[in-house]
Amino acid sequence: MFLVVINSTSSAQEFIAGKDYYIIEPERLEYSGSIIEFFNYACMYCYRVETDIDRLYEHLPEKISFERIPVVMGKKYRYEPAAIASYILKFNGLESKYHKYMFQVIRSPLSWELKKYNRLSEKSYLQIFFEDLGLSAEKYQDSYIYAQKKLSDDRERFKTLALTGTPTFLVRGKYIVSGLRPEPYAERHLVNTLIYLLRLE
Template identity: 25%
Template sequence: MEKPTVKKTFALVFSLLLVGATAVAGEFKEGVQYQALASPQPTDTDDRIEVIEFFWYGCPHCYRLEPELEAWVKKLPDDVAFRRVPAVLGPAWELLARAYYTAEVLDAVDKVHQPLFGAIHKQRKRFRTVDDVAALFAAQGVPEAEFRKAWKSFPVVMNTNRARQARERYGLEGVPTLVVNGKYRTSATLAGSNETMLKVVDYLIDKERVAGKKGKE
């Protein structure tokens, strides 16, 4: 019986690692767990890899994703930029999209984001008018006068219009949807679960990181 040498042992370990890495990369396929956008979209980041979450406050799937997503975002490396975009897939979605952008203008996303989700999905509150939204902001310490001024501001109106246009630009069919670097989109529906969806995003981030390095060579 032939005794293994150090060289053969190293070769065996290397081949096993290579097979394992290939298997992990091969788990996710375009057209299965993720899709390429028909037309790549410009990103709002410099040389960082952009990840966008398209969401809607009224979506129970978005609400359930929040704890996993928050934990995932905290671990992102410095070369990845994450941002949220409130989807507008119908007229009824616009009110809550505008609420998000109003919170952004007021630097109050941290104050309002989770309470708004909670009001809808825990307290079963319905938001039908700007007065309903103003009351929630006020409950989180945002003066009504400041809220109403921001609600009517140009940045809020402009960003809400852009969110409405994003449906066609990004080929959105539902939420939550995650888009990586303006090129790929995935969802729990495509990936099979929230956990797998975030793994797909990690895979796509690595894919874009490698592509970026090759582009600089």
């Protein structure tokens, strides 16, 4: 798989292939019905995008699903537990309820959260956190084993797609949108790009 970069000289085009997004060749048909966000709760840029991502749901066609896949790109001691936490949420049907809260606990915890959960930086803190959410010790252990396997599987998927950072969005198996621009409100431009790509044939 490789990315085809297409440049445009048209000043009227707001979103430019090769700058705002990239086209995948060949198209990945197995992802044609979805938008996938590769992210991590410990990622500062993923945290920024989250402030604007709700607008995407308003423009999401019924036939297109939205999925988040955690990957480990930064310091392993922080990013791997955060990725495992994401899988545990999914495994127990808790993602929609606690997704945004996870960014707070890991990226900007309150003083008592920092003391008790320590940004979920170790397995022991993960267990305390999820038991506080209501998981039994047995359920947590089963979830942790599942999370480790999923992390390994999805790491290979990330490599196969030749992706290099977070947040990265794979749109309908055709387009890649990755990273944030340096200017203010870059997260708004990224989400606008995703909405634009949803409308392309």
